[in-house]
Amino acid sequence: MSFVARITRLPQPYDAARGADAQVLFPTVAPQIAALIGGAAGCSPYLAELLRREAGWIVPALDDPEAAVAKVIADLPAIALNDLPPALRQAKRRVALIAALADLGGVWPLETVTQVLTDFADAAVQSTITQLVAAEVARGKLPAGGAAADAGGMAVLAMGKMGAGELNYSSDIDLICLFDETRFDPDNYHEVRSAFIRVTRKMTAILSDLREGGYVFRTDLRLRPDASVTPVCLSMETAERYYESVGRTWERAAYIKARVCAGDKEAGARFLETLRPFVWRKHLDFAAIQDAHDMRLKIRDHKGLHGPLVLEGHNMKLGRGGIREIEFFTQTRQLIAGGRDPSLRASDTRHGLAALAAADWIAPETADKLYDHYRFHREVEHRLQMINDTQTQTLPVDAEGFARLAAFMGLDVATLRDTLRDRIEDVHQLTEGFFAPDAPDSMPNAPAWGQDVVARWPSYPALRTTRASEIFARITPEIMSRLQDAAKPDEALAQFDGFLAGLPAGVQLFSLFEANPQLTQLIVDICATAPALAQHLSRNAGVLDAVIGGAFFAPWPGQAALAAELKGLLDQADDYETQLLTARRWAKEWHFRIGVHFLRDLIDAAQCGAQYADLAEAVVAALWPAVTQEFVRKHGAIPGRGGAVIAMGSLGAGRLTATSDLDLIMIYDAQGVEHSRGHKPLATRTYFARLTQALVTALSAQMAEGRLYEVDMRLRPSGRQGPVATSLVSFKDYQKSEAWTWEHLALTRARAIAGDRALCDDIEAFRRSLLASKAHGPTVLSDVADMRIRIAAQKAQNTRLDAKVGPGRMQDIELFAQTAALKSASAMVHTGGQLRAGVADGWLDAADATALGAAFDLFWQWQAALRFLGGAHVDLDRLSEGAQRLILRETGSRDMDHVTARLQSAEAQTAAIIARYLEAE
Secondary structure: OOHHHHOOOOOOOOOHHHHHHHHHOOOOOOHHHHHHHHHHHHHOHHHHHHHHHOHHHHHHHOOOHHHHHHHHHHHHHHOOHHHHHHHHHHHHHHHHHHHHHHHHOOOOOHHHHHHHHHHHHHHHHHHHHHHHHHHHHHOOOOOOOOHHHHHHHEEEEEOHHHHOOOOOOOOOEEEEEEEOHHHOOHHHHHHHHHHHHHHHHHHHHHHHOOEOOEOOOOEEOOOOOOOOOOOOEEEHHHHHHHHHHHOOHHHHHHOOOOEEEEEOHHHHHHHHHHOHHHHOOOOOOOHHHHHHHHHHHHHHHHHOOOOOOOOOOOEOOOOOOOHHHHHHHHHHHHHHHOOOOHHHOOOOHHHHHHHHHHOOOOOHHHHHHHHHHHHHHHHHHHHHHHHHOOOOOEOOOOHHHHHHHHHHHOOOHHHHHHHHHHHHHHHHHHHHHHHOOOOOOOOOOOOHHHHHHHHHHHHOHHHOOHHHHHHHHHHHHHHHHHHHOOOOHHHHHHHHHHHHHHOOOOHHHHHHHHHOOHHHHHHHHHHHHOHHHHHHHHHOHHHHHHHHHOOOOOOOOOHHHHHHHHHHHHHHOOOHHHHHHHHHHHHHHHHHHHHHHHHOOOOOHHHHHHHHHHHHHHHHHHHHHHHHHHHHHHHOOOOOOEEEEEEEHHHHHOOOOOOOOEEEEEEEEOOOOOEOOOOOOOEHHHHHHHHHHHHHHHHHOOEOOEOOOOEEOOOOOOHHHOOOEEEHHHHHHHHHHOOOHHHHHHHOOOEEEEEOHHHHHHHHHHHHHHHHHHOOOOOHHHHHHHHHHHHHHHOOOOOOOOOOOOOOOHHHHHHHHHHHHHHOOOOOOOHHHHHHHHHHHOOOOHHHHHHHHHHHHHHHHHHHHHHHHHOOOOOHHHOOHHHHHHHHHHHOOOOHHHHHHHHHHHHHHHHHHHHHHHOOO
16 A cells, blocks of 8 residues: 555644645655645754755655665665765665654554664674674684674674564663673783774764764663663673672563563574563562552652643653553563563563553453553653654643644644643543552551460561562551451461461562452461461462462362473473472462462362372373483493382372372383393382382472372381382282282372383283282171271370371271272272272172262361361360361351261271171172
C-alpha cells in the first residue's frame, strides 16, 4: 500500500507561513502529502530544515518508506572510516525525516517508528566499531582475524529503550561496551584493553560530537558497572564479577532490556547468559517493589518532580503518571516473577505487560489501559522532541507552547489538556498503589493476650534490619487482625511467634506478604492448625512462591506429569549439584502444595496420601536418569540393561504420609558383562552397589535446600546383610528358594518406578508368577500369625496415638491384606484392592473385608492427620483447636472423645476378625 493510502491523521501547521514555505519545495506531491509536509514544517523548525536539506531524497523515498530505510542501513558497512562521520549524519537525517512523517501521518504505528530508529542505531554502532577495530588491528594493537565479522571480540550491549527496540525520536543511546578477554593471551591483556578503550572513545566521538550535519546519537556509557571509576570498555570477566558481588536492583532491571546490538554477538550472548541468575532470581522477589519505589522517589527528589499535577512543565517521562511509572510497574513485576516464569522476560513494554496479563499477574484490562497510555505518552514525547530535535519530555510552560503541541497532535488545546490530565492521573492510579501501599499511622497496640509475645519480635533475626522492620510494621495490623479472628487467638499467636522466630531473614517474605495479603490468612491458618508445617515454612519460606507463582490450586497433575516437569527442570541445570538442588526446591513446593490443599479441605486424607506417593515416585523417576548420567560419566556405560528401582512398602502401595521415608530396593541385569568401561571402570557388582548408593545419596543427602527423603533398603533380599543392589538372577533364585514368607508378603506391594522399561516389565512378570507359585504354601497363615506375635513383642505401642502398630491397627490390616493378596496370587498392591482380591478368591468374607477396609480408612485418616499436624511427635493433650478440628473433619467425628472411642472400637473389631482367620488354619 502506498504512503498516501496509509495516511490516517495530519498535524495542523502552527506556523502557517513556515509550513507553506516547505510545501513550495514539493510542488508535485499528492495533496495529502503536501498537507503532511505543511503540518510537520509548520510545527517543527527542525523538520522544516530536514525537508529543505533532503528534498531530493524524500520524495522517491515515500514511494516505499520501509525499503528506503533498509537501503540507508544496508549502505553503511561499505563506507570507509574517514567518510563515516558525515555519512552517518546524512543517514540519520534521512531516517529521522521519514520516521517523523510516517509517525505524524499515522503511516507507521509507534512500535514501527521506535523499531526503525533502533535498527538504525544498531547499524550505526556496528559500522563504527567494525571500522575502528579494523584500524586497531592494522596498527598492530589487536590480533588480526575476524575483525570485520565480530569486532575482534568486542561486544556492545544496547540498554534501556534501545535494547527493547523502543528508541524515542531524539533519544540518547545507552551502551555497555565489553570485550571477550578469553580470546587473547593474558600477557597482552592491558594492551588489548587499551585498544578497546580507544575504540569505544572514538566511537562515542563519531556518534555524539556535534559537527557539520549535526550528530548521530548522543551516547551514554554510564550504565556500565561502577561507571565513576571503571574504563569505558571492560572485560566480560570484570563485569561478571561486579554483578555477582555488588550488582543492585536497578541494574537487574536494566538488564531486562539488555541486548547485544553490535560486535561479537556470540560472546555477548554468552555474557548475558552468565547474568541470567543475577537478573532472574529463583524465588519470587517482592523486595524489588521497595527498591523500585525508592528509586522513583530519588528520581523525583533529584528532578524536583513532587507535588500535585500541573501540566505546565510536567515531565511526561519522570513525573507523576509518566512513562517511567509504566516501565517501572512492568519491569518490577517482571523481576518479581521472571525467575520462575521465563515467559515474563520480554524486553519491551508492550509484550511485558501482555505477558504479565497472560500469567495473571495483572488484569488484562490493566495491561491494555497502561499500554494505551504508554503509546499516547510516547507520541507526545516524540512531538516534543521533533520540534527542535531536543532530548526533552517536558510539556510546554506557556499557552504558545501548548498551542504548538496541540497543532502537532492534530487536536485543539482544550482537548489536549483534558486528555493529558486524564491519562496522567489514570496511570498514577493504576501504578501508585503497587509501589507505595498505605502505611499504618503507627504500630498497633498488641491485644492484652499478646503483649508479652509481640514485645519479643524486634529482637528476632527476621527483624534485625531497618527495612525489614518498616515492611513488617505495615503488615502487622493485618496479621494481628487475622490472628485475633482465629478460634483460639492465643494458640495462633504462639505458633506465629514460633514461625517468626525461626525466620533467618524477613525482607523478602514480608514484601511477599505485603504484595499478597491473601498469604497472611494462609500463614495464620497454618500456625493455628499445623505447627510442623509452620516450622517447615520458617526454614523454607520460598515455597510460598508457588502459592502465587503458578497454578497452585489447579487439579492434581498426576505422577507422570510431575515426573516430566521435574525432568525438564533437571535437563536445564548446568551440573549435577544444581540438579540435586533443583529437585529439592521443586519437591518442597509440591510437598507444601499437598499440605495446603489438605489443610484447606481441598483433598481428603486418602487423596493426600496418594499425592505424597505420586510426588515421591516422580522424584525418583526423574532423578534416576540424572544419577545414572553422572555415574556413567565417571565409570562408563551401565552394564547390560542396567538397574530397576523397586518401590516397596507404603510407596509401593501408593500411599504416604507427610513424613514417610521411602522403602526401595535395586535389581539389575548386567547380561553377563563383568565390568564397566570408562575413566574409572568398576566390576559389575561394585558398579551397581555404588550406583544404588549414589541414588540414595541423591535422595537423602542434606544440602543447602535440605533433603528429599530418607531411604530404607531393609526390604532387599537378606535385609541389612544383603548387597544393596541385587542381580536379577540372584533375586529370582533367592525369592524362589530362600525367601521367608514375610519377604513374599512384601513383594505383594512391590512396584517398579524407575529404570529400563523392559527390565521393569520382566521383574513385574516374575513377581506375579512367584506369587502364584507361593499362593498355596502350607505355612503362610501360621507364618503370618508368628509375625504378628513378634511384631507385638518387639514394638511398643502408644495406646492413644499409634494408629499403625499393634493388633487390629493399620499395620496389622496391611499385613492381613498382603496375606489375602498372596493367597489369591493377586497383582494388586494397595490395601483395599488386596482385601477385595481375598473376597474374590473366596477366602475372605465380604462383610469382614468391608469392616477391615473401613477400619483401615479410619486409622489412615488419624495417622495422616497427626503426621501432617506435628510430624513424627505429637502431644495429643496439647493439640490446638485448629488441629483438633482438622482431625475431626477427616475422621467424621463429633469430638476427640468420639474419635478415640471409634479407634478403640475399630481396633478391637479388626483384631478379632484377623485372629479368626489366622487361627482357623
